[in-house]
Amino acid sequence: MTTFIEVLGEFSDKVWDLRDRRVDDWPLMSSPIPAMLICLAYVFVVKVVGPKFMENRPAYDLRGVLKVYNLFQIVVNIWVFYELCKHGWLSGNYNYFCEPVDYSYNESAFRVLLACYVFYLSKFVDLLDTVFFVLRKKNNQITLLHVIHHGWIPTTLWPGIRFVCGGHGSFFAFLNSFVHVVMYIYYFLSAMGPQVQKYLGWKKYLTSLQMVQFVAASAHCFQLLFFDCQFPYLMSCWIGLHEVFFLAMFLNFYRQTYLKNKKDKADAQLAINNNNNHYAKKAL
Template sequence: MALLVSGWNALHDTLDRYADKRSTNWFLMGSPFTTAAICLSYVYIVKVLGPRLMENRKPFNLRKVLIYYNLFQVLFSTWLFYEIGISGWFTGDYSFRCQPVDISDSPSGTRMVHASWWYYFSKFTEFFDTFFFILRKKHKNVSTLHVIHHGIMPFSVWFGVKFTPGGHSTFFGLLNTFVHIIMYTYYLLAALGPQVQKYLWWKKYITVLQMAQFVAIMVHAFQLLFIDCNYPRAFVWWIGMHAVMFWFLFKEYYDASYRKPREAARLKAANALANGSADVKASNGSAKNGSPNGAAPTASTKPRAADYYINGDLASDVHYRHTNGKANGTTNGTTA
């Protein structure tokens, strides 16, 4: 017991010694355990409690709710993007090579701390991406990638706000909010109904954009390993390795969602063509397999429609499931 008390006191001493004093008394910034508890509760709700409560219930029709929710996320992300940018990145005061944390009470430094704190809260609002999946009984959309992305981000961002609410690390938030503007705009348009969804051919490029985001964050963070910069080395690794992890997770999703189905379609087309040619030779020109002149049925190489999250968009976040070979056509829990 004495050892636990000693460890607890040592942790608080460390937090007090290295934490940014400007946000010490702000809501949820006192201890990481509150944020950790919220994140663990989120995982329990979306993986255990939520599916259990919905097991014998009909899925909710949340189309109007999703429209307002996605509109809110677009506006919130736009405001955060502006605040993070105007606090340094857009004004020319920040360097993309090396930007130490401004720990002063200057207007721009204080504004960046507030922007970072609100960005931290945006990670909690994104929990509703998953909650809406559960309420609509889209449990298959709650994939490992989805839960990891949403479950870990508030806890990770908490440390950034606590120790480095400004400087080099805020580049992550700048890019992430920009991607979320595009991602939630897509979800908003998809929620408006079939008359709009037919124009949303560009959904796979959201995943490409998210992967490009993580590459940019990796390069931006890891460059400090080779530059003499007054920025905590621990946070270089913290941010950089998060970007590496999410890049591989989103790459796995992209391959499963687009590359593998496309390759399977090409292989199917090649086999059908070969079978058709053999049938023609065997029957002296008579058609088989329902194809005149031995031609193979056309096999589309276009990826089937998919269920998307983020987020995500994560994605920003980005999750899909095919059902009986047909597209669910749901986006952020919205039925096509």
């Protein structure tokens, strides 16, 4: 009698046969376990080890490091976005409604593959964002959204890079690399100091841009439920649900950070005005 373990093993083998063999020998592609371990270590460091290490230490001044780091991120994401534009979504050869993965080694297909892989690796570099927050004692910025967003993405992106690296599955990398160019330009300018920071009042629009990205990416994925396309439906749903999840989290963050704070400030100002009016009437 076939055991459950044997059935599971056979199913696993069949799924593994569907992998993109072009990345078989590339780092972090043999299994999702290394990415998961890195992400778990990240959470442990930024939530336990880091705060404990900084408990009795002054915040580090990392402005020089941050300038170099943010500039590096800008360059990497510009390159990824450029490659996905030139060989993918703005090349005139990609169909926005249905674009199967090209598993060949022709130049355009391989350049898209390489861009998506570099995009994936950059998500591990992104983890340094939180490490720098810890070292600078910016604990207010280490929110639940921030930790989940950074700590989950390398793991959830792994199936896409491993099985469908290119075609329809590259649309999120196309959008996200552009968003990250804008985001790290903001961070780079912020690292310039107070003389520049006073002009950076557009952070909430950056959050809005991220939410627009999630809406576009999820719609792009879920449309395959209504079109016949040679792209795995389950993978499309996986990517789409991934975007919906983060859209919900970013919406909550936006509401709590910008809308609620704005209302609280308005209520506080109204209370002050009412109080002033009260004393003015008494004076009369």
